[in-house]
Amino acid sequence: MADRHNRDIERQQAPLPEPLPVPTVDAHAHLEIVTNDAADSAAVRTILDEAKSVNVDRVVQVGYSAEQSQWCVDLANLYPGRVLAAVALHPNEAPVVKDLERDWAIIEKLAQEPRVRAIGETGLDYFRTPPELQKRQQESFKWHIELAKKTKKALVIHDRDSHEDVLSVLLEVGAPEKTVFHCFSGDVAMAKICIERGYILSFAGTMTFKNAPELREAVKLVPHDQLLVETDSPFLAPTPHRGALNTPAQIANIVRAMAAERNDDVAELATALSVNAERIFGSFV
Structure with a gap:
């Protein structure tokens, strides 16, 4: 994934949006890819401070490999009150790692860390x-x-071109109480299934893309208490900055787009998203 990381950090960062009227949470980000730097670097602090300046004051930093999941834990420990961690092997990593059981053991150990509040991103x-x-x-x-x-932590699912199998596996083995579909990419029919089963749907900048009318229809259906918002930084910057380097600050633009589609008040929606994040992942303090 290194080549992809290098391409991403070469892109121009999306400009900071107008601040939200109340604080809220970016439920899924990869800040190590945004900055290509150490967890304790000035670059990471700048990204977090920029997000806070537009009232995105908390971030869930999400793992995709054994090594990078340790980075997530390090960042969460450096920023109590602002960052929580998720740890996992990404579904694209799992088939190609040299020793899958070794990496699982690392993830299982990291999952015991107090500031790790989710297992993800995993999936298909x-x-x-x-x-x-x-x-x-x-x-x-x-x-x-x-x-x-086993750890009683949220599950964060990556699902690409695998909707039917993801849903089948969850039924086969039993979904955790808190199951989050990161960067929801399904249609209205899938959204209805997920809502009925009590899953959490997290929407990203993809919802604002011209070629994503199904996502805009789906987001209208989700009850307030089953909804999250994310950037998936540095990917998927929302319109009108599609193609730019995405950062947690862009949550402000995504929340406004969600509110417009749902006919919600922006402040009320941002508050609901914040409450949901704290209920699913726990306190950031």
Whole structure:
């Protein structure tokens, strides 16, 4: 993933938006890719401070590999009150790591850290994974589900081109009490299934893209208490900054877009999203 990281940090950062009227949370970010720097670097602090200046004052930093999950824990420990961590092997990592059980052991140990509040991002991704590796990916997904249940922490799901199998696996092994679909990419029918099962749907800048009318219809259906917002920084900057380097500050633009689609008051929606994040991931203090 290093080449992709380098490409991302070369992009121009999206400009800071108008501040939200009340504080809220970015439920999913990868700040190490935004900055390509150490957790205690000035660059990371700048990104967090810029987000706070527009009233995005808390961030969930999400893992995708054993090594990078340690980075997530380090960042959360450096910023009590502002950052929490999730740890996992990304579904694209699981089929290609040299020693899957070794990496699982690292993730399981990190999951015991007090500021780790979720197991993720795990799940299925058939976009890049050939059929012969999908079984290994499914095995890793199931392992992460069981870890989330054992640790009583939220499960954060990455789902790309694999909607049916993700839903089937969750039924087969039993979903954790708090199950989050990160960067929800399904249609209205899938949203209805997830809502009925009590899953949490997290929407990103993709909701603002011209080619995503299904996401705009789906976001209208989600009850306030099953809704989160995220940037997936540094990816998926919202319109009108699509293609720019995304940062947690862009939550302000995404929340306004969500409020417009749902006919919600911006302040009330931002407050609900904040309350949901604290209920799902716990206090940031």
